[in-house]
Amino acid sequence: MRRGIAASSLGAFLVLALVLFPSVPSIGGPVDPSTLVVGQNTGILITLDPAVVFEVEGAVIVDQLYDKLVELELVDGKIRVVPEVAESWTLAPDGRTWTFKIRRGMKFPSGRAVDAEAVVYSLRRMLRLSRPSVYMFNELGLTKENAETAVKALDPYTVQLVVGQPFAPDLVLAILTFPATAVLDPGVVEQHIREGELAVDWLKDHSAGSGPYILMRWERNEVVDLVANATYWRGIPPVKRILIRDIPEPSAQRIALERGDIDVAWNLTPTMRQEIRAAKTPGLAIVRVPGHGMEYLGMNVKYAPLAKEQVREAIRYAIDYRAIQEGIMRGEGIPLQTFVPRGYLGYNPYMPFKQDLDKARKLLAEGGYPNGFEVELIHSAPHPYRGDIAVVIQNELAKIGVKVKIVSGAAATMLAKYREQGHQLVLWGWGVDYPDPDALAKPFADGTIRQLAWRNAWMDPKATDLTKKAMLERDPARRVAIYKELTELVAHKGPFAILFQITNNWVIRTYVKGFEEAAALGTFHFDYTKISKVRQ
Amino acid sequence: MNLATYVTRRLALMVLVVFGVLVITFVISHVIPADPVLAILGGNAPAEKVDALRRELGLDKPLHEQFVAYIWGAVRGDLGRSLRTGRPVWDDIQQYFPATVELTFSAIFLAVILGIPLGVISATRRNQVHDHTTRVFSIVGVSMPVFWTGLVLLLLLYYRLGWLPGPGRLDLEILPPPSRTRLLILDSLLAGNWAALRNAVGHLVMPAFVLGYLATATIARVTRSSMLDALHQDYVRTARSKGLVERVVVLRHALRNALIPTVTVIGLVFGGLLEGSVLTETIFAWPGLGRYITTGYITLDYPAVMGGTLYIAVVYSIVNLVVDLTYAFLDPRIRF
Numbered sequence A: 001m002r003r004g005i006a007a008s009s010l011g012a013f014l015v016l017a018l019v020l021f022p023s024v025p026s027i028g029g030p031v032d033p034s035t036l037v038v039g040q041n042t043g044i045l046i047t048l049d050p051a052v053v054f055e056v057e058g059a060v061i062v063d064q065l066y067d068k069l070v071e072l073e074l075v076d077g078k079i080r081v082v083p084e085v086a087e088s089w090t091l092a093p094d095g096r097t098w099t100f101k102i103r104r105g106m107k108f109p110s111g112r113a114v115d116a117e118a119v120v121y122s123l124r125r126m127l128r129l130s131r132p133s134v135y136m137f138n139e140l141g142l143t144k145e146n147a148e149t150a151v152k153a154l155d156p157y158t159v160q161l162v163v164g165q166p167f168a169p170d171l172v173l174a175i176l177t178f179p180a181t182a183v184l185d186p187g188v189v190e191q192h193i194r195e196g197e198l199a200v201d202w203l204k205d206h207s208a209g210s211g212p213y214i215l216m217r218w219e220r221n222e223v224v225d226l227v228a229n230a231t232y233w234r235g236i237p238p239v240k241r242i243l244i245r246d247i248p249e250p251s252a253q254r255i256a257l258e259r260g261d262i263d264v265a266w267n268l269t270p271t272m273r274q275e276i277r278a279a280k281t282p283g284l285a286i287v288r289v290p291g292h293g294m295e296y297l298g299m300n301v302k303y304a305p306l307a308k309e310q311v312r313e314a315i316r317y318a319i320d321y322r323a324i325q326e327g328i329m330r331g332e333g334i335p336l337q338t339f340v341p342r343g344y345l346g347y348n349p350y351m352p353f354k355q356d357l358d359k360a361r362k363l364l365a366e367g368g369y370p371n372g373f374e375v376e377l378i379h380s381a382p383h384p385y386r387g388d389i390a391v392v393i394q395n396e397l398a399k400i401g402v403k404v405k406i407v408s409g410a411a412a413t414m415l416a417k418y419r420e421q422g423h424q425l426v427l428w429g430w431g432v433d434y435p436d437p438d439a440l441a442k443p444f445a446d447g448t449i450r451q452l453a454w455r456n457a458w459m460d461p462k463a464t465d466l467t468k469k470a471m472l473e474r475d476p477a478r479r480v481a482i483y484k485e486l487t488e489l490v491a492h493k494g495p496f497a498i499l500f501q502i503t504n505n506w507v508i509r510t511y512v513k514g515f516e517e518a519a520a521l522g523t524f525h526f527d528y529t530k531i532s533k534v535r536q
Numbered sequence B: 001m002n003l004a005t006y007v008t009r010r011l012a013l014m015v016l017v018v019f020g021v022l023v024i025t026f027v028i029s030h031v032i033p034a035d036p037v038l039a040i041l042g043g044n045a046p047a048e049k050v051d052a053l054r055r056e057l058g059l060d061k062p063l064h065e066q067f068v069a070y071i072w073g074a075v076r077g078d079l080g081r082s083l084r085t086g087r088p089v090w091d092d093i094q095q096y097f098p099a100t101v102e103l104t105f106s107a108i109f110l111a112v113i114l115g116i117p118l119g120v121i122s123a124t125r126r127n128q129v130h131d132h133t134t135r136v137f138s139i140v141g142v143s144m145p146v147f148w149t150g151l152v153l154l155l156l157l158y159y160r161l162g163w164l165p166g167p168g169r170l171d172l173e174i175l176p177p178p179s180r181t182r183l184l185i186l187d188s189l190l191a192g193n194w195a196a197l198r199n200a201v202g203h204l205v206m207p208a209f210v211l212g213y214l215a216t217a218t219i220a221r222v223t224r225s226s227m228l229d230a231l232h233q234d235y236v237r238t239a240r241s242k243g244l245v246e247r248v249v250v251l252r253h254a255l256r257n258a259l260i261p262t263v264t265v266i267g268l269v270f271g272g273l274l275e276g277s278v279l280t281e282t283i284f285a286w287p288g289l290g291r292y293i294t295t296g297y298i299t300l301d302y303p304a305v306m307g308g309t310l311y312i313a314v315v316y317s318i319v320n321l322v323v324d325l326t327y328a329f330l331d332p333r334i335r336f
Helices: A002-020 A056-065 A116-129 A132-139 A169-175 A186-191 A200-204 A250-259 A270-279 A309-318 A321-328 A357-366 A386-398 A411-419 A438-445 A461-472 A476-493 B003-031 B036-041 B047-056 B063-075 B089-124 B129-143 B146-160 B184-191 B194-231 B234-241 B246-283 B289-298 B302-330
Strands: A035-040 A070-075 A078-083 A086-091 A097-102 A151-155 A158-162 A213-219 A223-228 A241-246 A284-299 A374-380 A403-409 A425-431 A496-509
Touching: A035 A250, A056 A213, A056 A223, A078 A086, A078 A169, A097 A116, A116 A132, A116 A151, A116 A158, A116 A186, A132 A169, A132 B047, A169 A438, A250 A270, A250 A496, A250 B146, A270 A284, A270 A496, A284 A309, A284 A386, A309 A357, A309 A386, A309 A476, A309 A496, A321 A386, A321 A496, A374 A386, A374 A411, A386 A403, A386 A425, A403 A411, A411 A425, A411 B036, A425 A438, A438 A461, A438 A476, A461 A476, B003 B063, B003 B302, B036 B047, B063 B302, B089 B129, B089 B184, B089 B194, B089 B246, B089 B289, B089 B302, B129 B194, B146 B194, B146 B246, B184 B194, B194 B246, B234 B246, B246 B289, B246 B302, B289 B302
Parallel strands: A035 A241, A374 A403, A374 A425
Antiparallel strands: A070 A078, A086 A097, A097 A158, A151 A158, A213 A223, A223 A241, A284 A425, A284 A496
């Protein structure tokens, strides 16, 4: 009898298991060159409405579904704005009135032409909705209130945009590459408007664009399914279907990638990439491109020792940048010591700081702290590398007598403290919203705006003045010269030690071709149309 | 007390329990020094936008006003909108809960069909190899973190051996059945979609086993000890002396009496499974309520956390009520 119980329960389990062992899925593997399967943590996705989306992952998907007036391209390692829906544009002598000529022959999947009316409809909708990303358009003087007058169709293929001031043209164009300017099919949107909400609910998980892909379905926390748009103006892309499969756990993502069930792993950790690199795992390749942001150490000048310029400079000379870039980041950080990243207009390769402890001690003494001082350093945790960087900084500063106490906590908690100027030292990162130096000068240099300089209680009238001057400078060469002066001023006098520029990293199967080109602009413009899969 | 009075009393108590859960969740999520508005807008957001969104979401109001507004809404069936997604929390729960139900109930099913026989075998072969093996299995089960077990099994059964499918609820090339109940297995059955059924069950085996392992171990241990107790009772000796075969003695006489503590434990571990499903859902990319609540916690999405917790509290209370009611069926002497 006893044997009976054991046998029957074990037998039941085995039968159940054997009957149910299905064949392992093959979709997305090298045998299926038309479908690309991406493993990604999609839990972060909130909406795929271009006027509302603000998360990087969401913006990358929206990028596949819609065309914008203008687009970004990487030319000789430099970010450039290129035509898309607008095939050309002119700026009137007043420096405020922009006229865009719309490309003829583009169509939405519904058959409707992509024309001036569609562009104006979409831009006005975005301004009226006034969601968080609208702040950059507000800075251009485009608001909910003036949407009707500032954005107009002059004829079926001409759009006029009147901005608030004669801004630097590159700045205006860079902001116009944000997903919020995506052109929607007005007919489709109108069909789904419910009272007072401009189809925000429907556009969360449906698409109405003319981009290379159409959103077939988004099963939350399961899969985002994109299929090629047969009416796309540049032609049908090589990959006909993109399945973005939700795999939140990086280890599970790695297992699925190594097994070949996914072609791209979006969220592997730096350690995993390092292991794959070291093991030279066959069939896998790592793609790394410069990212749009940097890691920095912020120094709050409200804290007496940090108020001294010499002390801040001493800290900059005490940091071992190489140890951070090579020892911790393992090459995944790009050397950078000014606030404009590589590839941007105004990028300044100026790198005056490398560890010099004697110089640091001398500066500290000049600042009135020959024996050092005690200071608290906050950072967010868990984080892939900030904890390690904090320890390196703690060790190096100890060598010049500065005793660092590290305090880590949940990102939201630490951020709240930082935003209220409640820290002394902070280890944090900055992600850029639009690829123009203005998007960095404002936070890093202008202490009158409640941003990074302000949070570190640093105000320098000259830096503020240069920031505003560069924002309105219409000559690119003069603008570059202003940013050179400004970045060097902030590098030495400001409250930051910039540690490195971040990179974006993916791990892919080697039969996925063109990924590097597709990802060249990082997450600002991810171009899945450049990807293909090659049979092996 | 008759059954109706007992159930009514328990339901009234359930309201109190749920209210208590809500108060605790609300207080904890609101006193932590973090700002949900910043979590939504990110660190780059200008201060004016932060203030404007705080007002729009009603988070500038005093705590007690926010709580009263929430309770009033909940009483009317309105759990509010997720701060993060803007969707009604009730819609989100309807979307994610079925996946958790499928996983949790499969786990408890596996735990029961494995745990009880293992406990019985252990007790009837006390201090023999079977007993020792089961005890090792149980100790490993109660001490092994779900996260670790999950990854090891994925590595072994999915990556190395290829016996079971990987993360997710269904292979990508399998067309899902029309969604009637959102319970994939039931929907596949209703639609007669056998390919989807096979595949969905295949996907369920590993996460259900990982989640159910802890419960299996607990159930096996409790069953073993109550069986040992029962096997030394006079009525078992009487049954044996009447010449009944050992199977009847063990199953009809000892096991039935020994089941009451096991049933109690099943009710209790069910709560643990709902809680443990958070990690299992993350490892196995299972689109359930546990992950929804965890994301809510990370992004400080209070309505999502409160709505999800409220729902789980109600389900847990109901399951325990059902468990208590089964006592009477197991032991006719029990009256409510």
